[in-house]
Structures are given as structure tokens and as C-alpha cells.
Amino acid sequence: MPTKKAPLYKIVFRNIFRRIENIIFSLKEKISERQFLYFSAVVVAISCSLAVILLKNFAHSVFVFANYVNTYLKLPYINSLLPIIGILLTVFVVKHLLDGSIEKGSSKILYAVAKKGGIVPKKQMYAQIVTSSLTVGLGGSAGLESPIVITGAAFGSNFSQRYHLSQKDRILLLACGVAAGIGAAFNAPIAGVLFAIEVVLADVTISAFIPIMISAATGALVSTVVLNEDVLLSFKQQQVFDYHNIPYYILLGILAGLVSVFHARNFRRVEHYFQKKKSKIYNKALFGASILALMIFFFPTLFGEGYESIKTLSTKNPGALLENTLLDNHKSNEWILLIFVGVTMLLKSFATGLTLGSGGNGGNFAPSLFVGSYLGFFVAKFFDLTGINNHLPVANFTIVGMAGILSGLFHAPLTAIFLIGEITGGYNLMVPLMIVSSISFAVSKRFEKHSMDVKPLADKGDVFTSDKDKNILLKIDVLKLIQTNYQTLSVENSLEKVVEIFASTSQKVIPIVDEKRNLLGVIEFQHVKSFIFNPYRVKFTTIKEILTQPEVILQFDDGMEKIMKSFDKTNHEVLPLVKDGKYFGCLSKLDILENYRTNFKEMVIE
Numbered sequence: 001m002p003t004k005k006a007p008l009y010k011i012v013f014r015n016i017f018r019r020i021e022n023i024i025f026s027l028k029e030k031i032s033e034r035q036f037l038y039f040s041a042v043v044v045a046i047s048c049s050l051a052v053i054l055l056k057n058f059a060h061s062v063f064v065f066a067n068y069v070n071t072y073l074k075l076p077y078i079n080s081l082l083p084i085i086g087i088l089l090t091v092f093v094v095k096h097l098l099d100g101s102i103e104k105g106s107s108k109i110l111y112a113v114a115k116k117g118g119i120v121p122k123k124q125m126y127a128q129i130v131t132s133s134l135t136v137g138l139g140g141s142a143g144l145e146s147p148i149v150i151t152g153a154a155f156g157s158n159f160s161q162r163y164h165l166s167q168k169d170r171i172l173l174l175a176c177g178v179a180a181g182i183g184a185a186f187n188a189p190i191a192g193v194l195f196a197i198e199v200v201l202a203d204v205t206i207s208a209f210i211p212i213m214i215s216a217a218t219g220a221l222v223s224t225v226v227l228n229e230d231v232l233l234s235f236k237q238q239q240v241f242d243y244h245n246i247p248y249y250i251l252l253g254i255l256a257g258l259v260s261v262f263h264a265r266n267f268r269r270v271e272h273y274f275q276k277k278k279s280k281i282y283n284k285a286l287f288g289a290s291i292l293a294l295m296i297f298f299f300p301t302l303f304g305e306g307y308e309s310i311k312t313l314s315t316k317n318p319g320a321l322l323e324n325t326l327l328d329n330h331k332s333n334e335w336i337l338l339i340f341v342g343v344t345m346l347l348k349s350f351a352t353g354l355t356l357g358s359g360g361n362g363g364n365f366a367p368s369l370f371v372g373s374y375l376g377f378f379v380a381k382f383f384d385l386t387g388i389n390n391h392l393p394v395a396n397f398t399i400v401g402m403a404g405i406l407s408g409l410f411h412a413p414l415t416a417i418f419l420i421g422e423i424t425g426g427y428n429l430m431v432p433l434m435i436v437s438s439i440s441f442a443v444s445k446r447f448e449k450h451s452m453d454v455k456p457l458a459d460k461g462d463v464f465t466s467d468k469d470k471n472i473l474l475k476i477d478v479l480k481l482i483q484t485n486y487q488t489l490s491v492e493n494s495l496e497k498v499v500e501i502f503a504s505t506s507q508k509v510i511p512i513v514d515e516k517r518n519l520l521g522v523i524e525f526q527h528v529k530s531f532i533f534n535p536y537r538v539k540f541t542t543i544k545e546i547l548t549q550p551e552v553i554l555q556f557d558d559g560m561e562k563i564m565k566s567f568d569k570t571n572h573e574v575l576p577l578v579k580d581g582k583y584f585g586c587l588s589k590l591d592i593l594e595n596y597r598t599n600f601k602e603m604v605i606e
Contacts (some may be wrong), residue, residue: 009275021162021191028163041211044159044173045180045218047153051129052184052219053226054146059137059305078437079139079303080293084354085152086138087289090130090131091281097273098127104365105452106146109178109200114237116559117478118171119161122580124154128361135360139303141292141351147362148185152177153200167477172208175200180219182419187223192216198412199453217269220457241429248392252379253404253436257443259375260368260408263349270353281359288358295351299344299492300325300349306370310402314395338381345374364452368409369402376401398434399424407437408444411451476560476595482577484585487515491520491547495538498523498546509574509586510589512547517582521547524572550576563587 024043028036094102103124111118132147156177160170175196183192193209193216201208278286298304301309301321312320322331322340330336352367380397381387399420407416416437420429449453487501488511501510502525510523528546531537551570554563556579566575567589574588 011277023075024163035047036163037165037172037211038214040159040163040165040169040173041176041214042218044152044156044177045183045438046222047155047159048148048177048180048215049184049222051151051155051228052148052181055133055137055148056185056227057128058133059099059144059288061137071255079300080297083139083141083296084289084293084304086134086136087285087292087355087358087360089134089138089281090140090361091285093131093134094361095281098131102127102131102361103150103362104146104356105453105456106149106199107147107456108254109150109174110453111457112153112157113171113174113200116557117167117476118157118174119479119557120150120153120154120157120174121557122158124150125158128154128186131361135355136304136362140360140362141294141296141302141304141348141356141367142355142360142362143305143364143366143369143479144362145182145334145365147187147361148181149178149363152179152181155433162478163166165321167479171201171480172211175208176211176215177527179216182219183216184219184223185218186229186299186419186423187227188419188422189213189216189220191415192219193420194418195415198415199410199451237487241431242393243391243431245389245432246435248379248383248389248397249400249432249435250439252397252401253439254443255379255406256372256401256436256440257408257446259345259371260405260440260444261447262346263364263371263405264448264455267353267452268455270350271357274353274357285359288354292351292354292358295347295354298326299340301344302348306348307364307366310373310398313373313552314398318377318394334381334385334589337379338385341374341381342378345371345378348374364409365406368405372402373398374401375405383512383605396429396432400429400436403433404436404440408440409452410456411445413437413441476592478558478560478563478587481591481595482585482587486511486586489523489543489582490514493543493544494539495543497604498528498543509576511576511583511586512543513583519553519576519578519583521549522576523547533602553578556580557582560592567592 027039031039050576057310079416094100103121109120112118128147128151132142132144136144137144147324153174156173156175160173160215165173178200179189179192179196181192182195183189186192193212196212196216197209223340232307274284274288299303311323312318318336319331319337322328323336327336327340348367352362352364356362376397376399377394379401380392380394383392401419403416406419407413410416417430417433420433451456486507486509488496489504491512491514498510501507508525512520512522514520523543523546527548531541551572552566552575554566554575554577556577557567560603563575574586577584577587
């Protein structure tokens with residue numbers, strides 16, 4: 001039966017892709033390993049930046065559209081309806097186009113680094129872009145930065161896998177993708193570098209800084225050239241720091257730490273509620289999205305990322321937040337504005353939990369900045385309205401508050417300090433940023449040992465520990481140890497071919513595959529050695545008769561700990577491994593133990 005010819009555009013795209021690949025492979029052979037790593041950092045950064053541009057423009061366009069409908073077409077319910085549509089569409093895409101699952105949250109990157117040698121599934125290069133644009137772009141109360149970070153990590157990981165880089169370089173390129181994502185999303189390259197080092201990489205050498213800096217700078221440059229400034233979070237108005245206000249900044253730091261704990265715990269409660277809720281996914285999505293829609297109806301600033309409302313708070317007319325709300329007629333009343341801001345700040349954790357728990361995709365990076373800005377505004381405005389101190393710079397407190405919550409939630413004070421420093425266009429607020437971020441971090445750490453990203457992994461025991469043996473095992477590069485040159489057979493081959501392979505090679509296992517590389521089973525030397533050299537038995541026995549199903553089939557993205565448990569469970573020396581459902585190679589327990597011994601010797605020498 002003739003095969004169906006691929007469409008012309010697919011053939012053209014495939015040919016272009018192959019030519020680019022050939023050029024890159026050729027370049028890899030001609031330049032040094034270090035130079036190729038720098039080149040890779042630029043390629044990964046540009047790829048990630050394009051994803052950022054796509055996401056940011058889509059989210060901003062929907063926000064502008066919703067405001068236009070509200071203001072000019074007088075349809076105030078559109079803000080509430082769009083998130084329901086977005087979350088339902090996200091659930092549909094995940095179920096029907098993404099095999100029913102998607103990894104949410106930047107904790108998955110930490111898991112990939114700690115457990116999988118930096119291997120991130122290929123579908124994460126597009127899955128996060130599609131789902132988060134639907135969820136957040138259509139008004140889900142979450143952020144785009146976490147999906148951006150995962151997308152960047154996926155670009156870095158899969159690029160390194162494609163061009164056969166080592167595990168060390170793979171993890172480094174993963175971090176480069178993360179740095180480029182943050183750098184592009186905020187036009188903040190220094191914050192991108194610090195986030196990759198503080199949050200993603202457990203340990204860093206000086207040589208690792210250069211590729212990460214190259215990626216962060218490239219991401220920020222592409223973002224600056226292509227993205228409109230209105231799309232980015234940036235501030236022009238700020239007042240000079242006055243050291244007399246230090247006691248108030250200290251108070252803001254303490255409150256930021258407490259609010260960080262409040263936000264993290266309530267977000268987890270809502271998310272866990274939906275995880276335990278036993279109902280059909282569409283019913284769950286509709287239930288959660290409907291509650292979110294109701295919250296957005298009363299508090300419209302919960303719509304989407306919330307960056308526009310952050311900018312509004314830092315201006316001279318923050319009362320504009322109450323426009324198109326039920327309190328529109330009271331926007332000149334500063335006490336009502338203050339109460340509105342305080343309640344919205346406390347509700348954000350529930351809104352984000354509803355968005356992600358009900359089936360949407362996004363992250364907590366943008367919500368942390370949202371809550372921080374609202375907290376800073378609330379503190380400064382409260383002292384102003386009560387007459388305790390009516391000289392506090394409200395805009396400064398709004399800006400500095402963002403660093404406090406970001407530091408408290410993610411336990412990344414350096415990232416918080418320099419991110420806010422960069423998006424404000426200067427470092428005039430460096431002292432209050434340092435005060436608020438460090439105090440918030442200390443307070444949050446007192447109540448929550450692990451950051452918001454690390455906590456889910458810590459609860460499952462999936463983070464690096466003081467167990468050095470376990471850590472050495474986790475650092476083994478699985479990709480390097482997979483034997484892809486094992487000879488395979490099909491069920492149509494004769495048993496003479498089996499004898500030939502066992503006699504002429506050191507293979508103890510022969511994988512049996514079909515024409516599409518599906519693994520049908522294996523032939524193990526131990527099982528057939530009793531008759532395999534008997535000419536009569538060999539002549540009249542087929543491969544189907546001696547074919548056995550392996551007790552365990554390893555997956556390409558399995559972590560080393562899981563792999564070793566599989567070897568211990570089966571007591572086999574060699575196990576087959578599949579990638580995307582197709583046979584990929586075999587893994588030997590002896591090779592793993594030898595690699596472990598080498599790593600252990602290196603650690604002792606250090």
C-alpha cells in the first residue's frame with residue numbers, strides 16, 4: 001500500500017531543519033568544546049526569548065482587549081468569562097494534545113537537575129507556551145514566568161541532548177535557558193543570572209558564570225529590541241531613599257515574610273484540595289474557574305498577571321484601580337482604596353491556587369510581585385492616612401514590597417534585590433531593597449524551611465541531602481552510559497543470528513524490535529545458553545519461542561535512583577531502555593557502579 005506523501009510545507013521545514021542541524025554539527029567539530037558551549041548558550045537564549053515574546057504579547061493583547069470591552073462596549077462581565085474559557089481550553093489541550101499530563105511549576109526543573117541529570121521532556125519546549133498563554137493570557141490569576149523558565153530549561157536540555165553534550169554541560173545549558181527566560185521577561189539580565197544560580201544550580205564554578213551571563217544578556221537584548229516597553233514590567237517614577245524611613249522598611253520586611261508564608265500555605269491548601277477532589281477534569285475545571293470568575297468580578301485586578309495594576313499603584317493616581325469595579329463611584333476615597341488593596345492582596349493566593357488547581361497552567365512569580373506591590377502600598381498608605389507618617393514615599397514602598405515577597409516565597413534574596421533594581425532603571429533603592437529582602441527571607445525561613453519551589457520536592461525526599469552516597473549516585477550521567485550500539489534483531493530472524501551475536505560480541509542481551517523500533521522483548525544469554533549451541537535446536541527453534549518480556553523496561557527520563565532500584569528488584573546485569581515509547585539502548589549495572597567508583601574517587605581527592 002503506497003505511503004501518504006507529507007505536505008510540501010512539512011518537507012520544506014524538515015529540509016531546512018536538517019541543514020541547520022548539519023551546520024551546527026559541523027561547527028561543533030571545528031571549534032573547541034568551550035567555544036561550542038558559548039555558541040549553544042546564545043542559540044538557547046534566542047529560542048527562549050522568542051517564546052517570551054510570544055507569551056508576553058499574547059497576554060498583553062488580551063488584557064488590552066478586555067479593558068477595551070469594559071470601557072467602550074460596556075460589557076463588564078467579560079473579565080470574569082475569559083478565565084473560564086482559558087482554563088477549560090487549557091484542560092482540553094492537556095487532555096487531547098499533551099497525553100493528559102503536563103508538569104507545572106519550576107520545581108520540575110529542580111527535580112530534573114537533582115534526579116534526572118538535567119533531562120527535561122521534549123514536549124516542554126512547546127507545552128508550556130501553549131497552555132500558559134491560554135490560561136494567563138485569558139485572565140487566569142497566575143504568572144507566565146514559571147512556564148517561561150521551564151520552556152527555557154527544556155530548550156537548553158534538549159539542545160544539549162541533541163548535540164551529545166555531557167551531563168555537566170546539559171545542566172549548565174538548562175540553567176542558561178532559565179537565565180535567558182528571566183532576563184527576557186523583565187529585561188533584567190543580572191536577575192536572570194542570579195535566579196539561575198540561586199534557585200536552579202546547587203553548586204556553581206566560576207567557569208559556569210560566563211555561559212549563563214551570555215544567555216541572560218542575549219535574552220534581555222532580544223526582549224529589548226522586539227518587545228514593546230508597555231508589555232514589560234518597568235517603573236519610571238520613584239523618589240530618593242530617605243534613611244529616616246528605615247524603621248518602616250524593617251516593618252515592611254517583617255510583614256513581607258509573614259505574608260509570604262500566608263501566600264505559600266494557602267496556595268498549597270487550595271491546590272491540594274483540587275488534587276484530592278474526585279471528579280471529572282472538566283467538572284473540576286469549571287468548578288474552580290467559576291469561583292475564580294466570581295472573585296475577578298468583585299476584584300478585577302486579580303485578572304491575569306496583574307502587572308498593569310502594579311504600575312497603576314506606583315503612579316500618582318492609584319485610585320484608577322477602582323475603575324470598572326463595583327466601587328467605581330468611590331475611587332476618590334482613599335480608605336476604600338486601601339481596604340480594596342488589602343483584601344485583594346490576601347485573596348491573590350486563593351485566586352492563583354484556583355487557577356492552577358482547577359487545571360490551568362502558570363506560576364507564582366508574577367503573583368509574588370503582585371502581592372508585594374500591594375503590601376508595600378498598603379503599609380505606606382496606612383501610615384499616611386492615619387497621620388502617623390504622611391511623608392512616606394508610597395511608590396518606593398510599592399516597588400520595594402515586590403522584592404520582599406519574592407525573596408520570602410522563593411528564598412532568593414539576591415534575585416529579588418537585583419530584579420527590582422533593574423526594572424526600576426537604577427539602584428537608588430538598593431539599601432531598602434536589601435533591608436526588606438533579607439528580613440523577609442529570614443522571617444519566611446523561620447516558618448518554612450524550604451522555598452515554595454523546593455517544598456513539594458522536600459516532602460517527597462527529592463532534593464539533595466546530606467547523604468553523600470546518594471548525591472554521588474544522583475550526579476551520574478545516565479545518558480553517557482546508555483549503550484546504543486547493541487545489535488538488535490526482529491522476530492523474522494533465524495536463531496543462527498542469535499548464536500552469531502552471542503559468539504562474536506560481549507552482549508548478554510539481544511533486544512528484539514519491530515520495524516518501528518517498538519521493543520517486543522529480549523533474548524538473554526543466561527536463559528538460552530543450555531541449548532543455543534545445539535545445532536538441531538537452533539535450526540528448528542524460532543525467536544518467538546525464546547523471546548521473553550523483561551521484568552522492567554527503563555525509561556529515558558528515569559532518575560538514577562529509580563534505575564538502581566530496578567536493577568536491585570530484577571537482579572539483572574543489563575536492562576533495555578526506551579525513549580518516547582521506542583527502543584533506545586541498554587544500560588549495564590556494571591557500568592553504573594564503575595562510574596560511581598570514579599565519581600567517589602574524585603570527591604575524595606577534592
